[in-house]
Amino acid sequence: MYGHPAAPARTSLVLASLVVAAAAAPAAATDPVLSLELVVGGLTNPAIIANAGDGSGRLFIGEQDGLVRIWDGSQLLPTPFLDVTAQSISGGEQGLLGLAFDPGFESNRLLYVHYSAPDTTGDPAVDHFTTISRFTVDAGDPNQVDPASEIVLLRYPQPYGNHNGGTIAFGPDGLLYIGLGDGGSAGDPGDRAQSTSVLLGKILRIDPQGDDLPADPDRNYSIPPDNPFVGAAGEDEIWALGLRNPWRFSFDRSTGDLFVGDVGQNAWEEIDHQPAWSDGGENYGWRCYEGNHPYNTAGCGGPSQYTAPIAEYSHGDGCSVTGGHRYRGASYPNLQGTYLYADYCSGTIWGAAPAGSGWSSAPLLESSMTISSFGEDEAGELYLADHGSNGAVYRIVDSSPTNLVFADGFESGDATAWSGVAPRRAAAGRRPQ
Numbered sequence: 001m002y003g004h005p006a007a008p009a010r011t012s013l014v015l016a017s018l019v020v021a022a023a024a025a026p027a028a029a030t031d032p033v034l035s036l037e038l039v040v041g042g043l044t045n046p047a048i049i050a051n052a053g054d055g056s057g058r059l060f061i062g063e064q065d066g067l068v069r070i071w072d073g074s075q076l077l078p079t080p081f082l083d084v085t086a087q088s089i090s091g092g093e094q095g096l097l098g099l100a101f102d103p104g105f106e107s108n109r110l111l112y113v114h115y116s117a118p119d120t121t122g123d124p125a126v127d128h129f130t131t132i133s134r135f136t137v138d139a140g141d142p143n144q145v146d147p148a149s150e151i152v153l154l155r156y157p158q159p160y161g162n163h164n165g166g167t168i169a170f171g172p173d174g175l176l177y178i179g180l181g182d183g184g185s186a187g188d189p190g191d192r193a194q195s196t197s198v199l200l201g202k203i204l205r206i207d208p209q210g211d212d213l214p215a216d217p218d219r220n221y222s223i224p225p226d227n228p229f230v231g232a233a234g235e236d237e238i239w240a241l242g243l244r245n246p247w248r249f250s251f252d253r254s255t256g257d258l259f260v261g262d263v264g265q266n267a268w269e270e271i272d273h274q275p276a277w278s279d280g281g282e283n284y285g286w287r288c289y290e291g292n293h294p295y296n297t298a299g300c301g302g303p304s305q306y307t308a309p310i311a312e313y314s315h316g317d318g319c320s321v322t323g324g325h326r327y328r329g330a331s332y333p334n335l336q337g338t339y340l341y342a343d344y345c346s347g348t349i350w351g352a353a354p355a356g357s358g359w360s361s362a363p364l365l366e367s368s369m370t371i372s373s374f375g376e377d378e379a380g381e382l383y384l385a386d387h388g389s390n391g392a393v394y395r396i397v398d399s400s401p402t403n404l405v406f407a408d409g410f411e412s413g414d415a416t417a418w419s420g421v422a423p424r425r426a427a428a429g430r431r432p433q
Contacts, residue, residue: 030401032335034349034365036394039383040076043069043391047166048099049375049383054106056142059377061385061393064095066115070143071393082135082145088115089128093245097166102208103174109137111145112176112208114168117155126157130164132178134208153208155218156199160184163245163263167323171205172256172276175224177239178204179246179260187265187296188287193242194300196234201286203246203260205239228281240274242284242306248323248373252276253380261323261341262309265290269321270309271341271352273359282307310359311341311352318343324374329381332398340364340382340396342371349384369394 040061048062059071066085070077084096098114105111117131136149158164163181171177182193182201193201210222223236230236245263252259256276262284264270268291272284284307288300291312313321324341338351347367352359372387382396 030334032332032338032351032364032398033400035397035399036365036367036369036384037397039393039395040071041390041392042076043385043393045095045372045387046385046391046393047096047372047387049373049385049393050099050101051376051378052101052105052111053103053378054101055378057378059375059383059393060099060101062096062099062113063391064097064387065090066096068096068099068113068145072143077143079144081143082111082113083147084113084115084133087117087150088131089118090116093162093164094128097164098168098179100168100170100176103170109139111135111137112153112168114166114178116158116164119157121157123157125159127161127184128158130154130156130158130180132168151220152218153206153221154178156180158183158200159190165243165245166247167249169249169251171251171258173224176206176208176221177249177258178206179243179249180204181245181247182243182286188244191287191299193244193286194283194288196229196238196241199235199237201241201243202238203240203243203249203258204237205280206237226279228279239280240282240284242282242286242288243272244286244290246323247321250323250325250374250376252326253328253376254326257326259323259326259339259341260284261321262286263320264315265295267291267315268293268312269315269318269343271311271321271323271339271361272307273310274307284309311350311361313343313350313361317346318348319345322371322373324384325376325382327380327382328376329379331381332400333402334400335398340374342367342374342384344370344372344387347371 045064046061047064050060057073061069066088067080068082070081094116096115100112102110112134117129119126119128132154134151135145138144138146163184165179165181167179169177182188192198207222211220212222213219229238243262246260249260258274260272262270270291287296322342322344326339327335338353342349347369348363349365350361351364352361369386370388371384373385375383386392
């Protein structure tokens with residue numbers, strides 16, 4: 001439709017409860033056995049975990065109220081790296097929602113944040129404003145942002161207090177991707193996610209350098225010329241549409257594929273996928289569909305016109321999906337290529353992996369945490385944030401053995417067990433394509 005193959009029909013994709021190994025995938029030693037290792041506690045509503053890609057090994061932890069803290073590998077630094085509490089509002093689904101470091105951060109010291117700002121217009125149709133801003137780190141202190149360096153790139157009105165999206169991230173193309181929710185309330189009453197005349201319910205793609213819109217003080221960036229709606233009806237920033245609330249998305253650091261956790265309405269949560277070769281323009285279906293299931297199909301096309309999720313789960317298993325990352329670290333071979341995601345309400349962590357021509361998913365850990373975000377360190381190891389009253393960041397650990405080939409005592413030299421030896425079954429879909 002927009003330079004990519006037709007999307008799979010939604011009715012044909014249902015989240016499997018068991019994982020089936022892809023026929024061409026090599027056998028893993030065993031399934032991942034996840035646990036969580038405390039990195040740092042004493043946080044207030046942590047919602048972001050990021051690294052700067054500068055070789056420092058630091059983790060940057062964003063608290064919803066507007067502070068970004070630094071974990072330097074041994075301690076939480078007492079002075080915040082960044083403080084946007086003065087210009088933002090927080091509570092519910094508002095606050096400091098996203099953080100991204102420029103691909104050239106090590107030399108240019110630039111970073112970008114997404115936060116909720118109060119309405120200053122008095123317009124009754126505006127609840128607050130989404131704000132995407134650029135900051136510069138102090139030249140004399142690598143652990144401190146210059147508060148006077150803020151440049152607002154995007155200021156966009158939100159009609160309701162909820163469904164603000166959150167993640168901002170640089171893709172493998174060096175461009176900035178921004179996730180915005182459908183504007184809020186419930187059921188997308190303005191059908192904004194399907195409208196290409198508004199930025200809500202979308203993933204945007206911009207070049208934060210330059211200004212193609214000098215007459216608009218609220219849009220200070222360039223438009224990539226290959227965005228799918230350039231030269232056509234619709235806002236030029238739009239990269240993908242049909243999203244309800246893309247709270248957390250990420251790029252696979254190995255393949256460049258995009259994974260989006262889109263929070264559902266009352267029944268279904270979903271994980272959406274865009275391959276790295278896509279030209280953009282995917283329509284993920286909201287409000288026509290919630291997951292694979294019809295929601296409000298008035299004025300909608302047939303199922304084949306929308307890109308179906310690669311995974312979904314019902315509200316019997318949770319209430320709000322937190323998109324994660326595909327594991328690409330070196331510490332846990334059995335986790336390699338597994339996409340981890342979680343539910344904010346139940347604390348369940350799932351793993352999804354390619355299986356044949358599709359994806360399969362299975363629960364890997366039942367936690368008691370309110371998981372608000374995942375993050376990667378510079379080596380690709382994964383972390384998660386507990387947003388609850390005991391705010392903390394944990395490292396994700398896989399304790400499954402990696403040196404087993406056979407299921408019995410063959411490797412130990414115990415000859416009495418050899419008659420019962422059988423090759424270990426391939427782990428369920430745990431290897432990347």
